[in-house]
Amino acid sequence: MDQVKWGIIGCGDVTEVKSGQAFNKVPNSVLVAVMRRDAGKAADYARRHNVPTWYDDADALINDPNVNAVYVATPPDSHADYAIRAMRAGKPVYVEKPMALNAAECEAMNRVSRETGVPLFVAFYRRSLPYFLTVKELVDQRVIGDIRYVSVQLTWQPAARELGAGPEPNWRVTPAISGGGLFHDLASHQFDFLEYLLGPIKTASGIAQNQAGLYSADDIVVANFAFESGVLGTGSWCFTVNKEQRMEQTQLIGSKGKITFSYFENFRIKVETESGVDEYTVPFPEHVQQPLIELIVRDIRGEGSSPSTGETGARSNWILDQITGH
Known part of the structure; x- marks a missing residue:
């Protein structure tokens, strides 16, 4: 057309x-x-x-x-x-x-x-953003050697947007509308990019619970997953901590170093190897x-x-x- x-x-x-x-x-x-x-x-x-x-x-x-x-x-x-x-x-x-x-x-x-x-x-859209393409380039160039292990961590405090201003919580934490809770909303981005980066995940398992009772969806999830390539991964997501505990990072552990990056919180990428520490700042575009x-x-x-x-x-x-x- x-x-x-x-x-x-x-x-x-x-x-x-x-x-x-x-x-x-x-x-x-x-x-x-x-x-x-x-x-x-x-x-x-x-x-x-x-x-x-x-x-x-x-x-x-x-x-x-x-x-x-x-x-x-x-x-x-x-x-x-x-x-x-x-x-x-x-x-x-x-x-x-x-x-x-x-x-x-x-x-x-x-x-x-x-x-x-x-x-x-x-x-x-993270599959085409310069920030995440920089992470992919670093992995493809084997800057940290062979990837051995992935660690995904996300802990956030309850937000007014999710709790809702009225008697009902926001749709993101209403499973009949969203399919799950904030894990479903956010981890979908994380796992999609990890597969783009490291290939298909072969097996995945975990535990999802509702601890705080603020809404009906799960508010804490822990998971193990394994890629077809042999890379292993773990993840933890909790959405009911106080703001001082707020943290979000993903780490790629390789045979020669480590890459730390964020999906949602900042524009920095940190690379640690025997040669030292390098940091990259790659802002998101306006749209x-x-x-x-x-x-x-x-x-x-x-x-x-x-x-x-x-x-x-x-x-x-x-x-x-x-x-x-x-």
């Missing part, structure tokens, strides 16, 4: 800066329509972002002849439904992460993509999804390939299911 004309289903917070504006900044790409069930909010988004058309009905957007690709930016419980409807209408789909509620829904989405030949992409969106547009136009597809995106859901037993 000459130009990829996007329609967004679910123009909420994630689309305000991370993704929505990027569609108009990528070559051969334009945002032409948005949809939100609340008509007033859809109209407001379209006005603020100069989008020519808005809807309060998803099928109307999917069937708009001026829309030839769809970005599904709703919570995970509706990802499969909207993505399948759009693919059956012949329109490539870019879906937010986690890809769906569970691995079974992801497989249903991929099955429709295979049957229709319509491509499916997932917003695991963090823009590098991936550009690759997806090139893929749709037959000019390249996206590193994040429905097949790769489904992997993290499978890993999360294995760890939590969902």
